[in-house]
Structures are given as structure tokens and as C-alpha cells.
Amino acid sequence: MNSTQPVTEVVQDPEAISAFREGWFKFCQVMKLFLRNKLATLGLVLIIAWTVVAVVAPLIAPYAPDATELDAKLQSPSAAHWFGTDQFGRDILSRVLHASQISIWTGLIAVAISFFIGVPLGGIAAYYGGWLGNLIMRIMDIFLAFPSLILAMAIAAAMGPGLISAMIAVGIVGIPEFARLMYSQTIYLKEREFVEASLSIGVRNRTILMRHIFPNALAPLLVRITLGMGFAILTAASLSFLGLGVKPPLAEWGAMISDGREYIITGEWWIVTFPGLAIATTILGFNLLGDGLRDVLDPRLRTSRK
Amino acid sequence: MLQFITRRMIYLIPSLLGIVLITFILSRVLPGDPALMIAGEQAPQSVVENIRTELGLNDPLYVQFGTYVKQLFQGDLGTAWHTGHTVIEDFAVRLPATIELGIVSLLIALLVAIPVGIIAATKKESILDHISRFFSLIGACMPVFWLGLLLILIFYSKLGIAPAPMGRIGNDILPPTNITGLYLVDSLLTADWVAFRQALSHIIMPAICLSAGTMAIIARMMRSSMLEVIGQDYIRTARAKGLSEGNVIYKHALANASIPTITMVGLQIGYLLGGAVITETLFSWPGVGSYVTESILATDYAPIQAFTLLSAVVYSVINLLVDVIYGLIDPRIRYD
Numbered sequence: 142m143n144s145t146q147p148v149t150e151v152v153q154d155p156e157a158i159s160a161f162r163e164g165w166f167k168f169c170q171v172m173k174l175f176l177r178n179k180l181a182t183l184g185l186v187l188i189i190a191w192t193v194v195a196v197v198a199p200l201i202a203p204y205a206p207d208a209t210e211l212d213a214k215l216q217s218p219s220a221a222h223w224f225g226t227d228q229f230g231r232d233i234l235s236r237v238l239h240a241s242q243i244s245i246w247t248g249l250i251a252v253a254i255s256f257f258i259g260v261p262l263g264g265i266a267a268y269y270g271g272w273l274g275n276l277i278m279r280i281m282d283i284f285l286a287f288p289s290l291i292l293a294m295a296i297a298a299a300m301g302p303g304l305i306s307a308m309i310a311v312g313i314v315g316i317p318e319f320a321r322l323m324y325s326q327t328i329y330l331k332e333r334e335f336v337e338a339s340l341s342i343g344v345r346n347r348t349i350l351m352r353h354i355f356p357n358a359l360a361p362l363l364v365r366i367t368l369g370m371g372f373a374i375l376t377a378a379s380l381s382f383l384g385l386g387v388k389p390p391l392a393e394w395g396a397m398i399s400d401g402r403e404y405i406i407t408g409e410w411w412i413v414t415f416p417g418l419a420i421a422t423t424i425l426g427f428n429l430l431g432d433g434l435r436d437v438l439d440p441r442l443r444t445s446r447k
Numbered sequence: 448m449l450q451f452i453t454r455r456m457i458y459l460i461p462s463l464l465g466i467v468l469i470t471f472i473l474s475r476v477l478p479g480d481p482a483l484m485i486a487g488e489q490a491p492q493s494v495v496e497n498i499r500t501e502l503g504l505n506d507p508l509y510v511q512f513g514t515y516v517k518q519l520f521q522g523d524l525g526t527a528w529h530t531g532h533t534v535i536e537d538f539a540v541r542l543p544a545t546i547e548l549g550i551v552s553l554l555i556a557l558l559v560a561i562p563v564g565i566i567a568a569t570k571k572e573s574i575l576d577h578i579s580r581f582f583s584l585i586g587a588c589m590p591v592f593w594l595g596l597l598l599i600l601i602f603y604s605k606l607g608i609a610p611a612p613m614g615r616i617g618n619d620i621l622p623p624t625n626i627t628g629l630y631l632v633d634s635l636l637t638a639d640w641v642a643f644r645q646a647l648s649h650i651i652m653p654a655i656c657l658s659a660g661t662m663a664i665i666a667r668m669m670r671s672s673m674l675e676v677i678g679q680d681y682i683r684t685a686r687a688k689g690l691s692e693g694n695v696i697y698k699h700a701l702a703n704a705s706i707p708t709i710t711m712v713g714l715q716i717g718y719l720l721g722g723a724v725i726t727e728t729l730f731s732w733p734g735v736g737s738y739v740t741e742s743i744l745a746t747d748y749a750p751i752q753a754f755t756l757l758s759a760v761v762y763s764v765i766n767l768l769v770d771v772i773y774g775l776i777d778p779r780i781r782y783d
Binding site (some may be wrong): 299407 | 596717724
């Protein structure tokens, strides 16, 4: 397939080793810059913490997430139930811990949908241009004309409520952002010398797009992925809150808050407070990390947080 | 200038067509048979088939699209099965409540965010700057529904200083005479002070809840664009000329820094429309947003589709207005 490509890398090649060293050095520099940014580090810590929680939730949760204890309904936080219990006597702490799995999976799957559809669309539109490129980008613009939560709602409602619908809906809503980002990156990169050089030695367009342009656009895409995770988790939780996400017995933060709504009036604060804190800290983590990554990786897009 | 506005309006047409096409696709192509929804899961096949024919669902897609567009031009957005009215009728009744909530929220957001952004930029690294940045960080990551519930919990359930989150006005109070449909405006026009106080006390919490995210983003935007402008040469020149600091900041810097902020306000309208669905549901606010949630719970699609379509149209038109305002503030933009 790649008969036109003359060089295959050999690991023992001294040049490759020095390139690796250089790469490692660069990575260390980036990490150093990154760790100097305290807020971004906090973001990273929050995300690592929630990821660990999601992985070990079944081991550390004191109760099963759907275990009801009818004589322990609506109990305020105590030694037995640190975060209290809900109207069915379920342990809120256990449910919050278990729900982290759903939220993180939802974020990952939704962002994966946006990424794997949006990035190729944006890259193709920019690289080949012409009527196809125009058409793709106009369609993306039209998607952006819809307020994001409302579009997600309409898609999820049309597909029928459920966790899968919510993931797909949130994923579709995120496509245009990725497409636009990849589009602008490709437009900029395709005029660079290394693309011209590859073209002149007869490398195929598809290979250029995938092996030369895409890797060079990774840094801003990584920032977008991080910020997109926060957006996806928040939007999916909002859909659950509106009754368009997970079905009742399953523990999900947005749905838990929705369940606890009525009890706010009578002052049972713990039912909504803890899942809400969980959502807020997760999103805070992704936002801080995203901003921090942007400052370190892509000085052109640097925020004004000076 | 007129030419600029016309050109921008012409651009709007294909995007409106696209919006209509997408809402159409959402209603017809995605899984979920509308006929089955209307007839109910247990309905015999013949009944479902009859409804399909009646709704024109057996026609080819392009015919269906034609019919859909024709209905839109006739102002027909379908019928809401769960209320028994046409969607347009329901919208007409509920829209003023949403508009009132939206305007008050936007006003709160701007009145807080712009001064805070300016002060944070001019007094960079001061305590006030840190506080405002902390709140804009929190505001951007707090889910609207959670913030709303916390407000209700603290100010109604615990402190008892806010009215119950039940609509626009107390149950025992007559709403003001209907002139604009906005209770605050109507009660002022008719000098109905009881209703005005009631309406004001009922709108504060939902409006704060809806405005929080916008406030956070605008304050951050205002701060960063002010910081950027303050570093420019013409600001140094203005200071060198001996202009007072107030003059420099409020006349020279603010005008230039407001451009990105205005764009951001336009973009925030979309956020407010989405947030309205959640906020209205929380506060039982009888607007279009809570109507949509009711429709979701009743699996009634026509209102959801209509709301999706209308919000995209409103959003596009507002962003067009933003572009025009842009052109008015900054003549350079007109000639691109």
C-alpha cells in the first residue's frame, strides 16, 4: 500500500533514539509548564480522582447502588449512611460512587462520537475543499444554529429516552465543534512545507491527511476533547434530569438530582447536594485541565488568564 | 450600512432552510414511529396504518418535506396531544412568561458581569479580581438544575425569605391586566403595586438561576478583552494626553472591549433558551420551557420539534442582530 514511502523506522536507528529523547525532553518541558499551573493541576487531580472512584466503585461503595432499606428512608447523613438515604432508603454515597461510572462512560462515548465523525469531516472539508468541503461546513454551521442543549433534547426525544440515546445525542451535538477545529487546523497546516514535500514525492492525499496533518493538529484537538468531556457530562446529566437519560433504578447524577427535587421543599438537602457536588467537581476538573492544556500546548489560543 | 444588513439577511435564508430540514429529519427519519406514539403501543396494526396514512407518513420523504414546509408557512406547528391545543396556541399563552424570565436574567447577568469584568481587569490581581474569577469558575461548572435546587433549598426551605417556587405570582393574587403579557411591565403600567411586588419576588430566584452561567462567562470575557485593550498603544496615548483614568477606561477602552462581549451575549441567548427549559421546570414557571418538559414526559413530539425549530430561528436571528450591532459599533467590519 505504501510502496511510495521510502523510509521505514528501525528502533535501533540512532536518529530515532535521539528523536525519542527529544520528544521525551519536550514532554517533560510541557509537564513542567503544566504543573506550574496550579489550577490545571487541581483539574488533573480531580479527574484522576473521579476516574479511580469509577474504577473501584463496586469495591469501596458500602452498599449496593439499588439496595433499598425501607425502614431507613430519607435519613440525613449519619455514620451508617455518610451521604444519607433517599426516598427508597438507598444509600446516596453508594449511588454517587456508582454513578461516576455512567457519567465518565457517557462523556467518553459522546466525545468519541463527536471526535471520530467531526475530525474526519473537518479534515476532508479543508483538505479537498471545493463543493464537498463547502457543503460539509455549511451543514456544520446549521447544526451550530441550534442551541446545544435543545438540539440534544430533540435528538434524544426523537430516539426515545434512554442512556444510549443520551450518549448519541450529546455526541452528535459535539460534532460541529470538532469539525470546525479540524477544519481551521487543516487549512493552516496544508500550506506548510512538509505537506508540499510529501506531495512532491508522491505521498497519497489520504496518507498526508492521516499521517502528517492529523498528528500536527493533535494539541488543539486534545484541548477540545478535555473541554468536550465536561460539556458532554453536563449535557447528559441535564438530559437525565429532564427525563431523557437513564431509566430510574440506574444510578446517574442528573437522574438522582431529579429524584430528589420534591424533597427540597421539605428540606431534605442531602439527596440533591451530593450528586450535584459530584457533577460540579467533575466538570470543574475537565474545564481546569482543558484551560491549562490550552495554555501549555497551544500558545496561539492562550486564554487571557495571565 | 443598508447593504451590509441586506447581505447578512440573505445569508440567513439558507441557514433557515437547513434548520427546517434538520427538524424535519429529526421528526421523520430517526427511529420512533409517530403513528405508533399517537395510537399507543397496544393499538391494532390497522389503526396504526390508518393514522400513518392520515399523517401522510406513507408518502415519499420529499413529499412529506414539502407538506411540512407548507404547514410551517401557514403557521401550523402541529397539535399537542397532551393539551389538546395546537402548538401555536399553547406557545402564544406561554411565551410571555419565558420572554420575561429571559429578559430579566439577561439584565441581571449584564448588570453584574460587565462592572465586575471591568473592575477585575483594571484592578488585576486584587482581592476583587480573585473573588470574581473564583465565582466565574464555579458559575461555569455548576449545572443549572442543581444551582436552582440549592437556591430553593436555601432561600425558601431554610431561610423562608423567598416565595415558593410555584409560578409567576402568588396563588391568592390576581395577575395584572394583560397588556404585554410581562407581569412586571403590566403591573407597572396599571400601577398595580401588589402584583408588581409579587411578580418581582417570584422572578428573582429563577432569574438568578438562569443568569448564573451567562454571568460567569460574560464576566470572564469582559475581563479578558479589557485586559487586552488596556495593553494597546492607543490607551497609552490617551493616558499620555492626560485624560482622566475614568475617561480612558469608560470611553476608550470599554467601547473596544465591548465587541467580543457583544458576540458572547449573542451566543449566550442559545444557552438561555436551553437553560429556560430546566429553570422553568424547577420553578414551575408557566413558560414555553416547562411546556417542553411536560411534552417530554407525555412523549408528545410536536411541541418538542416546534420548540427546537423556533429556538434555532430565534438564535439565528439574534446572531444576525449581533452582527448588525457589530457593524454599527465598528465601521471596519462592514467592509469585509
